[in-house]
Amino acid sequence: xxxxxxxxxxxRLMGAFLVAFPAIGVWSSVRDLPWTLIAAGSLLFFVDAxxxxxxxxxxxxxxxxxxxxxxxxxAVLAGLAPLCWAVGFLIILIRRRRY
Numbered sequence: 001x002x003x004x005x006x007x008x009x010x011x012r013l014m015g016a017f018l019v020a021f022p023a024i025g026v027w028s029s030v031r032d033l034p035w036t037l038i039a040a041g042s043l044l045f046f047v048d049a050x051x052x053x054x055x056x057x058x059x060x061x062x063x064x065x066x067x068x069x070x071x072x073x074x075a076v077l078a079g080l081a082p083l084c085w086a087v088g089f090l091i092i093l094i095r096r097r098r099y
Contacts, residue, residue, distance in 0.1 A: 009052050016042075016049040034091040041084030048077040 023042035026035055051074060054060035062071045 006056060009049070009056055013046075013049040013053050016046040020046040034088040034095075037084045037088030037091070041081040041088065044077065044084060045081040048074070048081060051077055 019042045023039040027039035027043075030036070030039075051060060055062050055074065062074065063069065064072055
């Protein structure tokens with residue numbers, strides 16, 4: 001990566017940082033499963049952005065030692081946040097469903 005590719009990564013990190021702090025507040029005040037999942041997804045989004053910055057800086061390897069050609073950790077982190085959000089929103093929709 002060159003330095004111009006760092007700009008979107010840093011913007012994603014700043015956005016995730018702004019999402020993470022209200023998510024911590026929601027998580028500590030609301031004990032409802034859907035909101036806990038949405039807050040956990042927001043925190044995982046921040047962890048994913050932080051991992052991308054650490055990989056860019058060379059502090060953290062992109063691949064794991066036992067799977068040298070597959071970037072497993074970035075792929076898993078990128079998929080966990082939307083999965084938590086989707087499950088949380090689906091639980092909210094199922095609970096509000098009227099028969």
